[in-house]
Amino acid sequence: MSEVPRRSERFVAREARELRKELLISPWPELGLVAFDGPNDPEPELVVEDGRVTRIDGRGPDEFDVIDHFLALHGLDLDAASEAAALTDEALAHQLVDVDVPRDELVRLSRGLTPARLARVVSMLDPVELMFALKKLRARRRPANQAHVTNLKENPALLAADAAEAAARGFAEVETTVGVARYAPLNALAILVGSQSGRPGVLTQCAVEERRNLQLAIRGLVTYAETLSVYGTEPVFIDGDDTPWSKALLAAAYASRGVKVRFTSGGGSEALMGHAEGKSMLYLEARCLATIRAAGSQGVQNGSISCVALALSVPGGTREILAENVLAAWLDLEVASGNDAIASHSEIRKTAKLMGQFLPGTDFVTSGYSVMPRRDNTFGGGNYDADDLDEWLTVQRDWQVDGGIEPVGEEEVLGVRGRAATAVQAVFSAFGFPAISDEEVEAATHGSDSRDLPDRDRAADVAAADRMLADRISGLDVALALADAGFADVAEAVLGMQRQRIAADYLQTSAIIAPDGTVEAAVNDPNEYAGPGTGYRLEGDRWARLRSLPHELDPRALANGGTDGGPPLLAELAPAGRGDSPREVVVAVGPAFGDGLRETINGLRHEEVLAAVVAGVREGGAEPRLVRIRRSSDVAFIAHDGARLSGSGVAVGLQSKGTAVIHRADLQPLDNLELFGMAPLLTLASYRAIGGNAAGYAFGEPVGPVPTELDNFARAKLIVTTTLLHARETAAIVPDAPAIDVTLA
Numbered sequence: 001m002s003e004v005p006r007r008s009e010r011f012v013a014r015e016a017r018e019l020r021k022e023l024l025i026s027p028w029p030e031l032g033l034v035a036f037d038g039p040n041d042p043e044p045e046l047v048v049e050d051g052r053v054t055r056i057d058g059r060g061p062d063e064f065d066v067i068d069h070f071l072a073l074h075g076l077d078l079d080a081a082s083e084a085a086a087l088t089d090e091a092l093a094h095q096l097v098d099v100d101v102p103r104d105e106l107v108r109l110s111r112g113l114t115p116a117r118l119a120r121v122v123s124m125l126d127p128v129e130l131m132f133a134l135k136k137l138r139a140r141r142r143p144a145n146q147a148h149v150t151n152l153k154e155n156p157a158l159l160a161a162d163a164a165e166a167a168a169r170g171f172a173e174v175e176t177t178v179g180v181a182r183y184a185p186l187n188a189l190a191i192l193v194g195s196q197s198g199r200p201g202v203l204t205q206c207a208v209e210e211r212r213n214l215q216l217a218i219r220g221l222v223t224y225a226e227t228l229s230v231y232g233t234e235p236v237f238i239d240g241d242d243t244p245w246s247k248a249l250l251a252a253a254y255a256s257r258g259v260k261v262r263f264t265s266g267g268g269s270e271a272l273m274g275h276a277e278g279k280s281m282l283y284l285e286a287r288c289l290a291t292i293r294a295a296g297s298q299g300v301q302n303g304s305i306s307c308v309a310l311a312l313s314v315p316g317g318t319r320e321i322l323a324e325n326v327l328a329a330w331l332d333l334e335v336a337s338g339n340d341a342i343a344s345h346s347e348i349r350k351t352a353k354l355m356g357q358f359l360p361g362t363d364f365v366t367s368g369y370s371v372m373p374r375r376d377n378t379f380g381g382g383n384y385d386a387d388d389l390d391e392w393l394t395v396q397r398d399w400q401v402d403g404g405i406e407p408v409g410e411e412e413v414l415g416v417r418g419r420a421a422t423a424v425q426a427v428f429s430a431f432g433f434p435a436i437s438d439e440e441v442e443a444a445t446h447g448s449d450s451r452d453l454p455d456r457d458r459a460a461d462v463a464a465a466d467r468m469l470a471d472r473i474s475g476l477d478v479a480l481a482l483a484d485a486g487f488a489d490v491a492e493a494v495l496g497m498q499r500q501r502i503a504a505d506y507l508q509t510s511a512i513i514a515p516d517g518t519v520e521a522a523v524n525d526p527n528e529y530a531g532p533g534t535g536y537r538l539e540g541d542r543w544a545r546l547r548s549l550p551h552e553l554d555p556r557a558l559a560n561g562g563t564d565g566g567p568p569l570l571a572e573l574a575p576a577g578r579g580d581s582p583r584e585v586v587v588a589v590g591p592a593f594g595d596g597l598r599e600t601i602n603g604l605r606h607e608e609v610l611a612a613v614v615a616g617v618r619e620g621g622a623e624p625r626l627v628r629i630r631r632s633s634d635v636a637f638i639a640h641d642g643a644r645l646s647g648s649g650v651a652v653g654l655q656s657k658g659t660a661v662i663h664r665a666d667l668q669p670l671d672n673l674e675l676f677g678m679a680p681l682l683t684l685a686s687y688r689a690i691g692g693n694a695a696g697y698a699f700g701e702p703v704g705p706v707p708t709e710l711d712n713f714a715r716a717k718l719i720v721t722t723t724l725l726h727a728r729e730t731a732a733i734v735p736d737a738p739a740i741d742v743t744l745a
Contacts, residue, residue, distance in 0.1 A: 018345035025313050032276020032284070035267070035311065035320035036123045040278040044117035046085065048078055057116040065234040067287055070244035071114075075294030080112030089117075093124040096133040096330070099531035103137055107332040111293075115286035118330070122323045123282065127356065130322045135360035136529045137329035139299075139522035140510035141536045143361035145404025146336060147171035148368040149191050151376040154183045154461070155453050156428065157421040157436050157444035158372075160194030164420030165413050166371040167198025169389075170406035172512035173224065175368055177207040179378050184208045185468035186433075186461060188221040189478060190424050196493035197420035201513035203260060203506070207379075210250060217259040220475025220498045223506075224260035226301045226336065226367070230291055231265070232284030235275035248295035255296075258501035260511060262299040262336060263292040267320055268307030281311060285324045289331050298509045299334030301367040303357070306380060308343045312353070322356035329362075334510035334522070339366035342381040350383045358395070358403055361536070363510040365403050373449045390551065397547045402538045409550045418445040419490075426485035427478060433464040558724050569594030569607055569745060576627045576739040579647030585622045585694045586651035587613050588642025588739070591630050591732035593656045600658030601721055602680045607744065612684040613652055613660075616691020622648070622698050624691070626744075629653075630737040633729040636670050639663035641739060648698035652690055657725040658682055662694050673697055674705055680718055681709045 014020070027034040047055035053072035054060060064072065084092070092109070095101040110118070125133060147166035151158050163174050174195045176187045188206040195202040203223045206216055216222045228247050231237055237244070247263070254261045265288035267281030276284065285302065292300050303321045304311040311317040321338070328335045337357040344350050357365055369392075370377040370385035377385060384392060389405070396403045421444040425436040434457055443453045467473075475498050482491035496517055500506060506513060508521035529535030538546065570593070579586070587610065594606045610626070617624040627645060629638045639653025639661035649665035650673075658679035663672050674693065676682060689706045696703040 018347075019349065021345045022309065023313055027314055029280070030278050032268075032271030032279060032281065033310075033314055034280045035314050035316040036119065036280050036282035036323065038278070038280030038283060041119065041280050041283045042116050044114055044120055046076070046081055046112075046114050046117075048081065051078065053078075057114050066237060066243050067232070067234060067291055071287075071290055071294055075290050076114070077108075077111035080108055080110075082112070084109045084112040084117075089121050089124060092121045096121070096125065096136070096326075097129050099136070099529075102530065103527065106137065106330060110330045110332070115290050116283060118290070118327055119280070119283045119286040122327055122330075125323070125326070127319050127322065130319065130326050131356055131360040134322070134326050134329055134357070134362065135535070136527075137326065138361055138363060138510075138527045138529075139329065139332065139334050140363050140512075140520065141525045141527045142520070143365055143402050143404050143536070144172040144363060144512050145170070145369055146173040146175060146364045146367055148340075148370045148377060148379050148382060149174050149176050149194070149372065150187075150378040151372060151450040152179065152378065153450040153453060153455065154179060154187060154458075155440065155444065155450055155456060156186055156190040156424050156461075157440040158447075158450055158453055159187055159190035160197065160420040160424035161417035161444040162372050163191040163194030163202075163204070164198035164416040165408075167195045167202045168408050168412060168416045169371070170199075170404060171202065171369070171371070172404070173203045173205070173364065175205050175207055175226075177378055180458075180462065181208060181212070182462045182465050184212050185216065185221065185465045185473075188216045189427065189468070192221055192475065192478065192494060192497070193424045193427055193482070193490065194420040196497065197423050197487075197490050198416045200493035200496055200515050201500075201517060203513065214250075214253060214257075214259075215469070217254060218257050219472065220501060221478075222259070223497055223501060224262070225254050226262035226264055226299075228261065228263045228297075229265070230263050230288045231270055231273075232279070232287040233270050233275045233277050235277075236270055236273050239273060239275070244291050244295060247291075251295055251297050255504075255507055258504040258507065260506050261297055262301050262334065263295070263297045264301040264305060265289065265292065266302050266305035266307055266338060267324055268304050268310040272307050272310055282320050282323055282327075286327055289324075289327050289333065293331045293333060297333065298507065298511070299336065299363065300328050301336040301338065302328055303338035303367075305338040305367070306341045308338060308341050308353075312343055312349065318349075318353050318356065321353065325357060325362060332509065334363040336364035336367035337362040339383050340368050340379050343383050354383065359399065359401060361402065369405070376449045390549070393546070393549055397549060400538050400543065400547075402536070402542065402546065406545060407549045414445055421445055423482060423485070423487045423490050426487065427481045428464075430481035430485060431464075431468075431473065431477075433467075434460040555720070555724055558721060567745060569598065570626065570628065570742040571745040572628070573741040573743060576645050576741045578645055579625060581623060581647040583621070583623045583698065584625055584647030585617045585691075585698050586625050586627050586642040586646035587617070587654065587691075588627045588629050588638050588645075588651050589654045589742075590633055590635070590638050590656050590729050591628065591734065592633075592729045593628065593654060596728055596732050597656035597725065600656070600679060600682070601718060601725060602658065602682070604658065604682075604684065606656070608684055609654065609658070609687050610744070612687035613654070613691040616688040616693075617652075617695050618691075619688075620692045620695020620699075622695035626742045628740045628742045630732075630734040630740065633726060633733055635659045635661050636663070636672065639672065640665070640667070640669040643667075645739060646698075650694055650698040652694045655679075655726075656729045657722060660687065660690055662690060662697060664697065676706070676708065678708060678710060678714060680714050681711055
C-alpha cells in the first residue's frame with residue numbers, strides 16, 4: 001500500500017479559511033466570464049450618414065439589436081461624436097485623470113462615445129487612476145450613503161426604529177423590501193414614519209414590483225425608486241419582458257409624479273442569466289449605462305450589485321466593478337455603488353472591494369448599508385451591517401474621508417428608535433390596523449433583531465396592507481394621523497416630503513435633501529474637483545463630527561497607572577553606591593515606579609510586582625536591593641545602571657508599565673541576559689521567576705530562560721496606553737541625577 005505524502009500543515013490550514021469557500025475561476029469569455037478586454041468584445045465604431053447612425057461597434061442597421069436601435073435614436077450626441085472621434089483612446093484616458101480637464105468637458109465628450117469605446121478607454125486606467133477619475137467625475141460635491149432597513153418578521157415597530165436610527169446616522173436614503181409582497185404598503189409606511197422621526201428629509205423607497213412601487217409613490221408613501229433593471233444584451237431584456245423604451249416610459253411615469261428614479265445594472269448579470277453573448281462584463285455594462293443615460297435617468301445603482309461574487313470570481317473583477325462606477329459617473333449619472341449582496345467570505349476582500357468607492361467617494365458610497373444585523377437583511381446580506389458600524393466610522397476617521405455615516409451615541413440612538421416605534425404605533429392605532437404593543441415598541445427600541453420581538457398576526461397585517469391600498473391611504477393621511485397623535489414634528493417632516501414631491505427639485509442628478517429641506521444636487525452643489533485643495537474636503541465642522549466617535553477617549557484621563565493620590569510606595573534612603581556582596585541582585589525601578597504610577601499595563605499593583613521579584617531573588621539564594629534610577633525611563637538603561645551598582649553585577653530592571661530586563665554590568669546597555677517586552681502577559685508568577693533567574697545569573701549557574709508568551713495583537717490593543725504610561729515615566733526623569741536606594745514605605 002503506497003504511503004500518502006505528508007502535506008504542508010500551513011497549506012492545509014489555509015484551505016480551511018473563509019476565502020476558500022469561494023470559487024476563483026480562470027476566464028471563460030464565451031460565457032461572459034471575463035471582466036474586461038474580452039476577446040469577443042467588438043472594436044469601437046461609429047458611422048454617421050446624413051445625420052443618422054448607421055453603424056455602432058461593428059454592427060449595421062440590419063444587425064442592430066434593441067439596444068443598438070435605442071442608442072442610435074436617443075443615446076448619442078453626434079456633434080460630440082465627431083469631436084471625440086478625433087481623440088485617441090490614450091488622449092481620452094489622459095483627460096480622465098488630468099486635473100486641468102474639467103468634468104463638464106469630459107461629460108460632454110462621453111455623449112459621443114459608443115459602449116465599446118467607453119469600455120476600452122476606461123480599461124486603460126489602473127486601479128489608482130480609476131479611483132482618481134471617480135473622485136473627479138462624481139456628480140455631487142459631497143458623498144452620501146444609503147441604508148437598507150428590513151427584518152424577517154416584517155415588524156413595523158422594528159422597521160420604523162431601524163429607519164430612524166439610519167436617519168440619525170446621516171443616511172440620505174433608506175430602502176426597504178418585503179419577504180411577502182402584500183406587506184409592501186405597511187413596510188413603506190413604517191420606514192416613512194421612522195426615517196422622518198430620525199431626521200427630516202430622508203428619501204425612502206420600497207423595492208417591490210414596479211406597478212406596486214409606482215402606486216406607493218403616487219400615494220406619497222415613498223419618494224424614490226431604483227428597481228428599474230437594465231441589461232446589456234437583447235435576450236435578457238426579452239426574458240424580463242422589457243425593452244429600453246418600456247424602461248424609459250416607466251422612469252418617466254415615476255418622474256412625472258415627482259419621484260426620483262435610478263436604474264439598476266451591473267457586470268455579470270448577463271452571464272448569470274445565460275445571455276452574455278461572449279462579451280466581457282465591462283463592455284456589457286457600458287451598453288447598460290449608455291442605455292440608462294439615453295432613457296433620461298438621473299442615476300444608476302451599479303457595481304455588479306447582486307452578481308458581485310461572480311465578478312470577483314474572475315481575474316480583475318474588483319477593478320471591473322470600480323470601472324463600472326467610473327463609467328457611470330463619466331456619463332453624468334449619479335452613482336449608488338453596490339453593496340446589496342455579500343461580495344466575499346473574506347473580510348480582506350470585502351474591504352479591498354470597498355476602498356475603490358470609499359476613498360474617492362461616490363454619490364452613495366453603498367447602495368444599501370444594512371443598519372440591522374445581517375440575519376434580518378432580506379436584500380441578500382450586504383457587505384456591511386450594524387455590527388460593522390464602529391469599524392466603518394473608524395475607517396472614516398483613519399482616512400479623514402466622508403463615507404456618509406455619522407457617529408451617534410447610544411442615548412441618542414435609543415431616543416430616536418423609541419420615538420419612531422411609538423410614532424408608528426400611533427399611526428397604526430389611528431388607521432385601525434392591528435395594534436403595535438408596548439412590548440413591541442420596547443423590543444424595537446432596545447433589542448438586536450427581529451428574534452427579540454413577539455410574533456404578530458401576519459394574516460391581520462396583510463389584510464391591513466390591502467386596506468391601505470383599498471382606502472387610498474396617502475402620505476398626507478399619515479401626516480394628519482401623526483399630528484393628531486401629538487407627533488407634530490414628525491407630521492411636519494412627513495408633510496415636507498409631500499411638498500418635496502410636488503416641487504420635484506430632487507429630480508436632479510445626485511439629489512439628496514438636507515434636514516432643513518434644502519435639496520443638494522449636482523445642479524446647485526456640483527463636484528468641481530480640479531486638483532489638490534479643490535473639491536470636497538472633509539474639514540471644519542463635518543470633520544470634527546466624523547472624527548469624534550462615541551468610543552473615543554480623552555488621553556488625559558487614560559493611563560493613570562492606578563494613581564490614588566496616596567503617599568509614594570517607595571521611601572528614598574540615600575544615593576546608591578556600588579554593592580560589595582557577590583550575592584547581591586539589584587532590583588532597579590524607573591523614575592515613576594510606585595510614585596506617579598502605581599500599576600503595570602495589565603493592572604498589577606507595583607507593590608505586588610516588587611514583592612514577587614524580591615521573593616524570587618531570595619528563593620534563588622541571593623540578596624535583593626531596591627534602587628530607583630532617575631536619569632532614564634528606558635528599561636535597558638534602568639537595568640544596566642542597576643547592574644553596575646549590584647555587588648554581583650546582575651540586576652532586574654522594571655519600567656512602571658511592567659516591562660522587565662535581567663541585565664549584567666559587563667554587557668552593552670542595549671544587550672541583556674533576558675528581555676520581557678510582552679508586559680501585558682506577565683503575571684506575578686512571571687516576575688517571581690524573573691527574580692529567581694537573576695539570582696541564578698548572579699551565582700553563575702546554568703539558567704533556562706523564563707518561559708514567555710506572545711500576543712501579536714498586544715501592540716494594536718495597548719500601544720496608546722503604552723505611550724501614555726511611558727510619557728508619564730519620562731516626565732519623572734531627573735537629568736543626570738544619581739540612583740537612589742529605596743525601600744517599601
